[in-house]
Amino acid sequence: MIFVPLPFVVALLLAILLIRMLRQGDGSFAEKRPFLLLIGFYIIQSVVIGIRWGYDIIDIMPLQSLMATMIAALAWVCFKGLAMEEQPTLSRFWPHLLPAAAIVIFIALYPEPISLAIILIFIAYGIALLWLARRGPDALVASRLDGAVLSYRSLQITGFALIASAVTDIVISFDFTQAGGIHAGAIVALGNVIALLILGTAASVAGNGSTMDAASSEPPPPPPATEEDGAVAAALDALMHARQLYRDPDLNLSRIARKMNLPARRVSMAVNRIHGMSVSQYVNDLRIRSACEQLVTTDHPVTQVMFDSGFISKSNFNREFARLNGESPTQFRKRRVPRESGGAASNVIFMSP
Template identity: 30%
Template sequence: MISVPLPLFLTGLAALFGALVLTRAWLAGPAKALFALLAALIMVETALVALRFAYDVQDVLVIQRLLPFWIGPLLYLGYVALSDRAGRLQPALLLHFGLAALATAIVAAWPEIRIVLDVMIGSSYALYALALLHIWRGGPDRLSQLGLAHVAFMRRMMLVGAGLLGLTLMMDTLIALDFARNEGANVGRLLSLASLMLIVILAGAALLSLRNPKTSQPTETPRDEDADLSRKAAAFLTDSRLFVDPQLSLTRLARRLGVTDRALSEAINRSTGKNVSQFINDFRVAEAARLLQETRDAVGAVGEAAGFLTRSNFYSEFNRVMGQSPGAYRKTAPTTGR
């Protein structure tokens, strides 16, 4: 039986990730480029790991030690490009890529400093995992450059990314200790353990995808101007019907209202207890409820017409607002045009 080393399996997963990134039309601009570069880097890194540990090709050791410095920055900057800090992406690129280049140069110049290398790589993984969690804790409205229909998915992927950085940090630490104490005698078992933990993280991501988003609670006492801006946003959405566009983003809505992303996000949160995605989806649910009463269109078609990108998101949000599924609502609601 042909045995495929685990790192080559991860190479295949990275290639799949890269293909998915490149085919997502809604993931445009710098973020797509950064995530595609990340996938390519992981493909090369895991292939080099396979050559080193599975086939004992030690000539790749120097390059294989240099690439990890770029994984965290690429993942983090990809999310910066999707966030409310996208306008400051260029200086962020210079800073983080500059630090990665400096670390790469140090290791390339003094490859024998193994302990320092392990500490530097581990620190990179830890710091960028924390940086991702910082963006995640800012809530859905931090990803203001995304269409609102894609925010929940990318937030789940952010948690997966932070978890994978943490897992890699732990496994690299254990492998470094094994080399120091046992000359790498247990590396094979450690890589197998890493694969099991990877499955756990991916399973956790799948479970997160099934959870319905909870309504945010106001973080501060609402002010009069918050209520005014929320009413202005509601009136604009009602008049323009922009909510039926599934690609509507926080940034786009804020620009139409002549305010900043942050001002709109905070006003809606403080005055309604909802994030912007839930606020807009309330209009979509109301539109879907109207269509369910007045037309004979299929439930899925109603969700699309109301601005929902996926059937699962439509069902989840309709149940959040109406307390029942679209099908159940159609059966009990009074008909006006059917």
């Protein structure tokens, strides 16, 4: 029987995830691109781990160390790109090539500190990601609002996973010191396989912005609102209703802030303090109210209503609809629209939920 290391199976699953992302033509390839690259690195690393621990080929260890370092840095670059109002450029992130360069130097000249260096790199980037997540979903100003909460969850998961990977490396090092590494293979098979699956799924969610179901993130209690907060919130309300910006599926906080000529953080603070919610929740509420009106006053299919309201993910649409109305869109329509032979009645007056 042919022996197939478990990491190879993980690489196959991640490859399927990558293909699914590539086939989803939702017009957001530029946002996905860094995460597609990140998942590609996860696939290569999983194959390398399978070769090293499945077939005990030690010569591939330098590549494994280099890939691990690049993955940590690339994860930070991907999520930091979602937190930037301006278009990220390679020149902005070149310092994050330095950890990989340091590993290359260690490999060539002095291999002993490599394990410690990788542990420190993973811990540093894990903490940096969790620090980036401290402001909640609105920190990811370039993420589509349809999936900002999911991207935020992915950010948190990736930060914790990097730190967990560092802890796994510490355990492996301890095993080599105390027991000659007899348990190292099992630890790697369990720890890295789980970590790569979690990281790959998180990258897929963040890159798509809307492929999984998740609970809405409740922001922390806001400080008292100021007059300026009220003015910003009122201007945002006027902009949303006058131009129906919420119907744009690619809308994000950065784009809203540019239209208002304000910093993204200023807009986020005003929405949080006045409405007690994140910007993504605020926009999704407007989208759901628009969907309710369409469900009652038109006979458009639910899928068309979803797209017309600004959603591109059925799971997100159904989740947000249930959050506000306590039922599915189909149930909502059946209860409020009297059915005649031709379909939805056209004279029903819409009442905001």
